[in-house]
Amino acid sequence: MIIINQDPPVKLGYSEAVAMVMIFIGSKAFLGYPRFLVDLGLNAAWLLVFISILISILFWLVIVSLLNRFPGKSLMEINQIVLGSFLGLVVNMISLLYIIISTSNLLRIFSDAVIITALPHAPISAMVILFVIAMWIAAYLGLEAISRNAYISLPFIIIGVTAVLLMLYPFWDIKELFPVMGIGPARLLFNSFLNISAFGEILLLGFLAPYFSFDGTKLKNIGIFSIASVGFYFLFITITYLMVIPLPSALESLTPFYQLSRSIYLGRYYQRLESVFIFFWIYTAFLRLSIGLILAAIVTRESLKIPYYRPLLPALIVIFFSLALTPAQFVTAISIEKYRMWFGWIFTFLIPTGIWVVALIRRKDETSG
Amino acid sequence: MILDKLKKNIIRYFTFHEKLKVEGFVLSGAVPGKKDTKKQSPKKEESKNKETKDGRRMKKKPQRVKREKTQQEENGAETKISSPFENLLVDPELKVNKEYINEIYFLPKNKDVIIRDFIIQLDGPKRAFAVFVEGISDRNTVNENVLKPLMLHSGLQEKINAIDVAEYLKTQIVYGNQTDVHDKYQDIIPQINYGSTAVFIEGVPRCLIVETKGWDRRSIGKSETEQVIRGPHEAFNETLRSNTGLLRKAIRNHNLITEFSKIGARNETDVAIMYLIDLANPNLVEEVKRRLKSISTDYVGESGILEQFIEDHPFMPIPQVLVTERPDRTTSFIMDGKVAVLLDGNPNVLIVPADLFSLLHSPEDYYLRMPYGNMVRLLRVIAVFIALITPALYVGVTIFHQEMIPTDLILAIAAGRETVPFPTIVEVFFMEFAFEMIREAGVRVPGVIGNTLGIVGALILGQAAVQAGIVSPILIIVVALTGLASFAIPNYSMSFAFRGIRFIFTGLAAIFGFFGITAGLFILLNGITSMKSFGVPLLAPIGPRTKSGPDIVMRGPVWSMEERPDFLDTQDRRRQPNVSRGWIKEESSNKSGGDDNN
Numbered sequence: 001m002i003i004i005n006q007d008p009p010v011k012l013g014y015s016e017a018v019a020m021v022m023i024f025i026g027s028k029a030f031l032g033y034p035r036f037l038v039d040l041g042l043n044a045a046w047l048l049v050f051i052s053i054l055i056s057i058l059f060w061l062v063i064v065s066l067l068n069r070f071p072g073k074s075l076m077e078i079n080q081i082v083l084g085s086f087l088g089l090v091v092n093m094i095s096l097l098y099i100i101i102s103t104s105n106l107l108r109i110f111s112d113a114v115i116i117t118a119l120p121h122a123p124i125s126a127m128v129i130l131f132v133i134a135m136w137i138a139a140y141l142g143l144e145a146i147s148r149n150a151y152i153s154l155p156f157i158i159i160g161v162t163a164v165l166l167m168l169y170p171f172w173d174i175k176e177l178f179p180v181m182g183i184g185p186a187r188l189l190f191n192s193f194l195n196i197s198a199f200g201e202i203l204l205l206g207f208l209a210p211y212f213s214f215d216g217t218k219l220k221n222i223g224i225f226s227i228a229s230v231g232f233y234f235l236f237i238t239i240t241y242l243m244v245i246p247l248p249s250a251l252e253s254l255t256p257f258y259q260l261s262r263s264i265y266l267g268r269y270y271q272r273l274e275s276v277f278i279f280f281w282i283y284t285a286f287l288r289l290s291i292g293l294i295l296a297a298i299v300t301r302e303s304l305k306i307p308y309y310r311p312l313l314p315a316l317i318v319i320f321f322s323l324a325l326t327p328a329q330f331v332t333a334i335s336i337e338k339y340r341m342w343f344g345w346i347f348t349f350l351i352p353t354g355i356w357v358v359a360l361i362r363r364k365d366e367t368s369g
Numbered sequence: 370m371i372l373d374k375l376k377k378n379i380i381r382y383f384t385f386h387e388k389l390k391v392e393g394f395v396l397s398g399a400v401p402g403k404k405d406t407k408k409q410s411p412k413k414e415e416s417k418n419k420e421t422k423d424g425r426r427m428k429k430k431p432q433r434v435k436r437e438k439t440q441q442e443e444n445g446a447e448t449k450i451s452s453p454f455e456n457l458l459v460d461p462e463l464k465v466n467k468e469y470i471n472e473i474y475f476l477p478k479n480k481d482v483i484i485r486d487f488i489i490q491l492d493g494p495k496r497a498f499a500v501f502v503e504g505i506s507d508r509n510t511v512n513e514n515v516l517k518p519l520m521l522h523s524g525l526q527e528k529i530n531a532i533d534v535a536e537y538l539k540t541q542i543v544y545g546n547q548t549d550v551h552d553k554y555q556d557i558i559p560q561i562n563y564g565s566t567a568v569f570i571e572g573v574p575r576c577l578i579v580e581t582k583g584w585d586r587r588s589i590g591k592s593e594t595e596q597v598i599r600g601p602h603e604a605f606n607e608t609l610r611s612n613t614g615l616l617r618k619a620i621r622n623h624n625l626i627t628e629f630s631k632i633g634a635r636n637e638t639d640v641a642i643m644y645l646i647d648l649a650n651p652n653l654v655e656e657v658k659r660r661l662k663s664i665s666t667d668y669v670g671e672s673g674i675l676e677q678f679i680e681d682h683p684f685m686p687i688p689q690v691l692v693t694e695r696p697d698r699t700t701s702f703i704m705d706g707k708v709a710v711l712l713d714g715n716p717n718v719l720i721v722p723a724d725l726f727s728l729l730h731s732p733e734d735y736y737l738r739m740p741y742g743n744m745v746r747l748l749r750v751i752a753v754f755i756a757l758i759t760p761a762l763y764v765g766v767t768i769f770h771q772e773m774i775p776t777d778l779i780l781a782i783a784a785g786r787e788t789v790p791f792p793t794i795v796e797v798f799f800m801e802f803a804f805e806m807i808r809e810a811g812v813r814v815p816g817v818i819g820n821t822l823g824i825v826g827a828l829i830l831g832q833a834a835v836q837a838g839i840v841s842p843i844l845i846i847v848v849a850l851t852g853l854a855s856f857a858i859p860n861y862s863m864s865f866a867f868r869g870i871r872f873i874f875t876g877l878a879a880i881f882g883f884f885g886i887t888a889g890l891f892i893l894l895n896g897i898t899s900m901k902s903f904g905v906p907l908l909a910p911i912g913p914r915t916k917s918g919p920d921i922v923m924r925g926p927v928w929s930m931e932e933r934p935d936f937l938d939t940q941d942r943r944r945q946p947n948v949s950r951g952w953i954k955e956e957s958s959n960k961s962g963g964d965d966n967n
Contacts, residue, residue: 148912
């Protein structure tokens with residue numbers, strides 16, 4: 001079946017793709033992710049990140065191999081080619097559900113994080129509304145605009161994060177990283193596998209494959225580069241977090257990155273810099289959520305063969321808004337996020353791998369499409 | 370009725386509608402097929418000839434001037450408004466021609482149009498009359514170049530064909546440097562309207578047109594809105610021909626093309642586009658011409674109006690056309706492969722496509738040495754951010770984020786605000802509006818009072834407001850800083866855009882603090898990244914990333930700007946070779962024994 005895509009043509013370059021994926025994966029570092037890592041790996045959390053990067057790259061190579069069997073086709077189309085239109089649609093809907101739930105939960109967590117860090121007396125709905133309006137406008141303006149925005153702002157975000165981490169240098173205590181193996185090699189390896197969900201957002205490249213102006217080899221490199229560089233920052237943040245905040249407190253912080261920026265003290269005049277860093281991480285949140293929204297819209301459009309994505313936005317916005325406000329408390333949202341981190345890899349890595357296996361067995365490739 | 374309309378509008382705004390035909394234009398490097406133009410041109414020529422032949426036959430039955438009828442037709446017609454003398458031909462009878470002219474120009478009611486009767490000594494005396502418009506035709510030129518030769522020097526002995534008389538006068542008698550012969554009124558009248566003199570001769574079905582333009586005009590003066598210390602000071606003026614002349618004087622290249630067209634049906638205004646034919650992307654030139662041609666309106670009087678007709682996103686605050694009054698700046702853009710659009714009667718030239726970074730550049734950035742130029746640019750980038758978010762930051766800090774500033778400073782702010790009875794946002798809006806009013810009044814007020822206005826506004830209003838306890842002293846600093854910063858933005862439209870946006874940011878900061886400002890910045894940047902100017906993304910070359918020389922926010926040394934911006938897709942990408950300073954190459958080759966790296 002031919003998709004009649006009547007939206008304006010979109011072509012994304014190498015740099016825009018990298019920036020978008022890096023922000024899509026990396027934004028969780030501003031939320032509870034460092035704490036989640038410490039939860040999983042205690043003192044060896046940084047080692048856990050390292051192992052997760054390697055496992056994620058392996059999975060990515062499998063996904064790229066699947067994508068390269070069908071050049072220029074998105075994961076949604078590939079699913080339908082490989083599994084047939086009904087099963088393919090079911091898988092696509094599962095992916096869509098995962099995207100919607102993960103993004104709306106992140107929307108809730110980001111909104112709560114804004115309340116904790118910047119606006120303690122504000123109602124949660126007001127925060128969610130502003131997020132949702134900005135997401136709507138950004139998604140309406142299109143993928144090109146969001147990706148360029150990501151590319152332009154990424155250097156500033158990286159500079160901001162690096163500055164926070166380096167400014168904590170006086171508090172680094174290398175002893176906190178020991179014992180090196182932390183919870184023991186076997187558990188470390190198992191938990192590292194669980195943690196690959198953190199890199200599951202790399203699947204964005206698969207969903208948006210038709211929009212890229214480069215070939216499969218570059219796509220592979222972009223994926224590896226993005227996982228490695230975001231992983232490096234996860235590593236950097238985790239190591240700093242472990243070295244600066246003592247382990248018992250590190251297990252309890254709701255917003256570890258904010259706590260890190262609060263800890264900066266470079267003399268009397270440079271001690272309250274957290275408000276400045278609010279700009280960086282909130283900006284990242286806007287980008288992350290907008291990418292999530294437009295991705296949900298594009299997945300829906302391509303799965304259901306709808307000519308435009310823009311009419312879907314109001315409906316998706318309402319769904320996001322309602323789901324974000326569904327958890328009764330912030331803690332509930334955090335535990336949902338925890339479950340997502342534990343089982344997210346099933347949706348992001350296992351299903352595409354399964355489809356790759358089916359494609360291999362059924363010898364499906366571009367000619368059969 | 371009204372309710373239905375309202376309901377329809379509300380539904381229209383809140384529901385999705387398919388765009389019918391999006392005339393999206395993306396600038397690409399492809400050279401348009403020359404075949405098409407070749408194919409078209411002979412056809413056009415043919416049809417032109419046919420018209421003339423038909424016209425010649427029609428001349429035996431002269432038409433009346435169809436003024437009333439045409440106007441009635443116009444009322445119902447959506448197409449271009451036709452002139453009342455369309456297809457009207459010059460009559461061999463002088464009397465008929467005079468009637469036509471009387472009717473077209475409402476003579477003798479209209480006192481501007483002068484008809485001068487005289488006699489030309491051809492084979493025998495031939496009666497003739499000259500028509501010109503007082504005020505836009507130069508009196509001396511009409512006397513010396515038209516009347517004098519025709520009346521004095523036309524003592525002819527040879528016999529000539531009646532139709533060729535005009536041609537004969539044009540080639541041998543009249544001195545005018547631009548003369549022409551026409552037989553259609555639709556070609557003659559616009560020329561009379563633009564200062565030329567038309568000569569009608571008894572028994573000759575053609576009219577001699579002599580260029581006699583000459584009106585009072587401003588001489589080329591100093592640039593007033595884009596002043597520089599280093600660099601040329603001359604600016605465009607209101608005369609199209611002077612402006613094209615200024616550019617041609619600067620670009621002495623046979624490839625510089627000036628194409629003229631007319632815009633406006635009731636009052637045709639000349640518009641010229643200038644570009645380098647061997648450099649500018651032909652697709653871009655075609656697109657500019659297409660947009661200009663497609664404009665169907667009564668009158669376009671100012672380049673600002675023309676800008677609004679051709680821009681891509683009319684509702685966005687950021688301008689998409691660069692406007693300049695400096696010939697040197699226009700020259701550099703044309704040399705980059707952009708297209709300049711000049712409108713008659715306007716000292717402002719439109720440059721397309723525009724990118725956000727050139728809107729923030731000043732010509733002086735290039736004239737100054739690289740370190741100074743960069744210093745000025747850095748200052749300007751900071752100024753943009755100050756103009757955009759300082760009041761918002763102040764509001765955010767005082768309402769929500771007091772903890773972010775050092776204790777001493779927050780105490781000072783708190784002490785200053787202690788006597789102020791209004792909430793921060795009210796005092797900020799009050800002062801910002803006052804500042805905007807001073808600025809607006811400064812532009813509108815007569816020059817004599819203007820000087821005092823600044824003092825009244827700045828000193829008395831600010832000082833008095835603080836003393837009266839209406840605003841806090843720190844706010845005065847914030848407002849003054851914001852105002853200064855907005856003056857540092859070189860582009861007038863850009864300055865307007867940021868001034869407007871800062872109010873939105875301030876409002877967002879009052880409701881959501883830094884979260885609101887971040888939301889504002891996010892939406893703004895998304896808006897800008899989605900914009901295009903004549904097929905070129907406004908944020909090129911960084912959004913999307915394209916190849917570009919070292920001249921985006923900061924600039925490198927002039928000798929390192931080897932290539933033109935990639936996003937313009939010019940026919941020749943290279944501005945200069947990798948080693949543009951030959952003397953360095955010579956020195957190094959002398960040392961290394963003549964190795965050529967270029």
